[in-house]
Amino acid sequence: MDLSAQLPLLLGLAWLAPLVSFVAILFFGPKMGPHGRNAAWVATAAIVTSLVLSLLAAGNWLAAHPVEVSHHAAGDHGGPHTVGPVAYAGDWYTLYRGGDLRLSIGWYIDALTVLMFVVVTFIATCIHVYASGYMHDELHDVTDHEVHLSGGGHLHRPGRFPRFFQALSLFCFSMLGIVIAGNLAMVFIFWELVGICSWFLIGFYYERKSASTAANKAFIVNRVGDFGMLIGLMALWGALGTLQFADSTVPGADGAATVRPGLFSLVRPATNGHAIQVPDGMVKFAAAAELAKTPAGDVAGKIDTWRSMGFGRWLLFIAGLGIFCGCVGKSAQFPLFVWLPDAMEGPTPVSALVHSATMVAAGVYLVGRFYPVLTPDVLLVIAYVGAITLFIAATIALVANDIKRVLAYSTVSQLGYMMLALGVGGWSAGLFHLVTHAFFKSLLFLCSGSVIHACHTNDMRKMGGLARVMPWTAGTMLVGCLAIIGAGIPFVAGLSGYYSKDAILAQALSFSRANPAHSILFLAVAGGAFLTAFYMFRLWFMTFAGEPRDHHVAEHAHESPTVMVAPLVALTVLAVAAGWTLPGGFSLPNLLEQARPAGTAEGMAGGFAFGSLVFPAEHESHEGAVHVTATLTAFSTALAGVLLAALMYLWRIVSPAVVATIFKPAYAFLAGRWYFDELYHALFVVPVLGVAQLASGTDRGVIDRIIDGLAWAARQLAGIDAWIDRTIVDGLVNATARATWSAGLELKKLQTGHLRQYVMFIVVGTVALFVLASLLFRTTMAG
Amino acid sequence: MTGSLLVAAMNFHTLLFYLFASLACGFAVGVVVADNVVRMALYLVLSLGATAGLFFLAGAEFIGAMQLMIYVGGTLVLLVFGVMLTAQAPFVSIKTSASDRVLAGVVAASLLALLLQAAFSVEAWRRPGLGEVAPPAATPIGTALVGVRVDDPPPGTPPGVRSGYLLPFEIVSVHLLVVLVGAAYLARAKRRRTPRAIEVAASVAPPVDERRRAGGSASALTAGGVR
Amino acid sequence: MADFLINSVGLPPWLAWTVVAGVAAFLILNVIAGGALVFIWAERKIAARIQDRLGPTRTGGRFGWLQSLADGIKLLAKEDLMPEGADGLLFRIAPYVSFCASFCAFIALPFAFDFVGQRLNVGVFFVVAVLGLEVFGVILAGYASASKWSLFGAMREAAQVVSYEVPLGMCVVVPVMLAGTMDLVTIAEKQAGWFTNWYLFHDPFTFVVFWVYVTCAVASVNRAPFDLAEAESELVAGFHTEYSGLRWSFFFMAEYGSMFLVSALAAVLFLGGWNGPIPVAKLLGLSAGTGDTAHYFVRLIGCGNLLLKATLGVLVMMWIRWTLPRLRIDQVMTTCLKYCTPIAAAMFAGAMLWQLCLPGGILPGLSRPAGEIREGWIEGPGGAASRPTPAAARAVAEVRP
């Protein structure tokens, strides 16, 4: 069984296993043990199955495609990449086929897919285990102290243990669906499913107003992004007629199998050396006017002219931008990042899995997957959006006091990092950071979860000195912080973050060297690194170091149960080691290199909207100058951040309060989260409400009046009609009925019930009939 | 063989025909005039038997045998059952008013006249038969019943109108099954009597009454047997 | 024989046929009456032997073989009683109805190749049907004699015979199916040759069916253990309680007649009819069909064969009667409806499948070739007269696999 048949099978099963557990829990959840205790086992079993299958798939993949020792260090200009990545694509089932449009459930499997499968299933496994401990409150009736009933009491409700794992399973299914998807339509479907799951999970405590509003907010904000995504889909489908990533063989009109090029080979045709070019479909679409003028014969010849005239560029631009809009929504990029911090209303495992490690990474993943179609202009937009996001989020994180909110903003800013990396051409850098970030961010969230579990509060100002009561949590969280700030000994070794973040910095640096106009991107990255270091260690110090600020909290604090600590340790290991290069040359970047889209190995140049751009090839960023600078920058900024945090929160040399008072307006601005919510409220919510007021006024005042008038008229008419009906129609009917009745009364005398009389009647009738017949039609009787 | 026999002695055939015909008709009339149910049954048997003889003469041996087997062997035994189960002094013979008889006679006479007129209305029917030999009756019927026709087409049959009888055969068999089930259901022993039945029973005769107590058909027989 | 009269003697055909019919009737009547005498005597002796008695010894020599003749004379002399309140007409004709039934059945029974009253192409069917009529006489008798005993006897008889006609018919259909015709003569002719050609040995199903047939036959002529109609221990004498004298003896002739008939039928259907176990005639080279005295001789031999087999059957029935106890009515019904009918049906299906799968029979060496069966499948009496038309042959070929 060769790989092309094996991988879809393994990964497909890994994809469907959570669906099975979802259905099982959906129908039999409450029957699974007391309060559905065993639902946790079902879900965990399913996800472990997926993990095992994914690992098998990964093993097979590596056996078939060993990663070559990192070639770009050797600097050969990507020989293998001109032929494009190693990928297997195909369809399981075709939902709809009309003309040349096809919607199908298919797979597109390359190194990235396999890697994402392993990552997602691994983290999900840890979190399932963790959650089965964390959610134990839901096993019996819960009194929710955050819900104040009108009676003044608190809400008392039965536990929802199975429901939680049901949503979790559905989420895993959807996430893996996005990862394995073979075409954009399928991506979109599971994209929305993921959104739904996030809605379920954020609103898990839906009795809390904050939770339900947060859920709705997340959903609606995502809608905004998805609207852009829909536009992108329409642009692609309308102009190219396919949403498949890879080339697909379909039965043509004459039944013979014909190869239909997918998006990738349409935008980066091999004929063009996999360099990006506007596909013919878009050119024709845009040049409709000329097309009408041109005789059908020499259209083919003219297309290149039109292309050179720039027809369809904007279409491609819009397509890319649209898809990116979806990513903006899902990955909480500026300006749609406002939902993510609120999403922390959900249970902490959810925050760890959905809102830091996987779902929000889906946007980044999609950008990475969709990379070949993105024009330089789009990339630039992405880069800037990423930069803005990471800066804003980092600054807000500086002053947040809710431990989970700090992590949420850090997530946003890290996602900004990834976007920026992708935007400046650091394809593998961005995705590499996505993977490592998934590990340490989920680790951090789980740690915070266990802290919250211990203190029953999110407010860091009530914590402090927890290190001695919960050493495991403290230690693992420290590792997480070090990883996220990219700590390491320069040029020697470091935690996972060290490698990924350095790659990003290096890429950003080489980009800004190539285009000095955009060197602010590098500054954003560097500043981001500093801020990250600061707020992460601010968090750690405030939580674990020093003296307990709130003894009431401190004395209740305790180390979490093993079932919660074990995942921490597991994740810690990966947070440390995910970036390392194993002897034999295996490392995640090298693995990712296998999936690098065709033609992105060398530098790209182009762009028409924002002037000409140069995208330096990624391996150039490994050349000495760039590399050293980037590493040193990262190290120094991180160190500075840590030191500052230590000054303010560990040694208390500088008092935060004083700083806050000195920079009061800035502090307020940050504490107010740049007033984005207020801004949006003023910009969108208020106008919408106003319009709604107006509409309802019109409705009541005008339309209802008219309708009432009509109703009144109809009623009068009905009255007349009723009169006619009663008097005339009913009269007729009754008359008929009466006539029938009396006739029946007469006729019934004929039915004596005497069999013999009936026989008589029959005979007489027959005789009469035949005599008549013989008299009238003698011929028939004469035969 | 039969064929050749009949060819050899057409007069003999004619004689037999008149014999059987007169028997059949005579006993049929007997059925009409008899009062006693059991005698009616006897006459009916004989009439049907004679008709079977007519069938044999007409070369339809299979139908004849079938007539004997089913009608006489089956139907009439059922009838006699009925007679015995319901037979008792007042019911074995129920007289009909003379007026009814006369009326029936008149109507029947008109019907008979009509039928006779029809019987002779076609000249081709009045021609004496040729008595040609036919293939044995059983096999063609059997094959026709399983849907295949092996008999020679009668002269003047337009081609392609000769169909097998598989479907009717199936229908009839299903029909028979249903009928038997239905009959068994209708005739099953009733535990509980309707009130009307009881008062009728009380009104009719003491033996009826005691039969009610005994219940079941066996004692009905005794009532039937003893006069 | 008719041809002989018409051609040689020159009688007019109708007269010739009357004569022939008369002769045939006379012979059959004697077979029945004489048979009855012999069988009654035999039965008494056998019963005696089985019960370790001597039985009749004096009348006519040491074996008392004139005993039943003497009884007959006594019966003739007896007064003919009729209970008051009886239905006179029915009471009188009932015995004749019974007797006529079993007598008519003999008409279609072949004793040898053309020793047959009237060869019918539905012979089997005719015989079974007419036998069914016998019950009617019994019912009339039971009803007409205005006695509870008779009525009960008649009722039982009716129920029993009507029920047993079903499995009986099924059993009879099996050889009919194998031979492809209902003509008794053809059926018997198809079993000519060695005894392995007998339908009894045609295949396992027919073998089983034969025994079912025997059971049903015994029941349908209401002999013990099925003689519920005259259960002397319960009903005084059943349906003929009130009868005496000659009428009574008619019932007995009818009974023995039908006993002989069913046995003869069994012989024709299953035991090769008048063909002996070893085809002596064929080996000697005298084959039926040659018109000389030799073949009359052969026919006589065959006739003897058949009588032998039939008598054997009757003796077996007697043996059964004096061996087995009488069943209850419900047991009788159970035997018929729960055992005989399903078994017969299953065996019918089995035999049919067998015929479809290996039409050659089990012993290919000695059995007839399949082709003969196919031809005979449509063959009726009178040979050439009824050769199937080509169309017919085609149709038949179609219905046959």
Add this chain to the structure above:
Amino acid sequence: MNPVALGTIVPLMAVADGVSVSHYLVVGAILFTAGIVCMAVKRNALGVLMGIELVLNGANVNFVAFASPYLRGQGATSLGIDGQVIALFVILLAAAEAAVALAITLAFYNNHATVDVDRADDLKG
């Protein structure tokens, strides 16, 4: 009734040359009529039943006559086997009908303690 028929019956009854379809039809007619009368005058349910049997039988006689190869005069069409098969079906259905009718009679007798069809007028208008 047409005079031709009147003219032909008498000689047919008298002379005994070959039998024709009409002879059988006459027998059928008589049986049929007898059955009708039987149904009309018998008050005993079983009598009515017997009448029905007679009627069906008369019909059968006609079928067989039309089907018979012996009675087929030259030029006259014949039903051939079809007639016999139809007669067969009539017989079978007659048997079925007898069974049901008898069952009905018994049920009627169980409820009314009589078999007089004139008493079966509970539903009369």
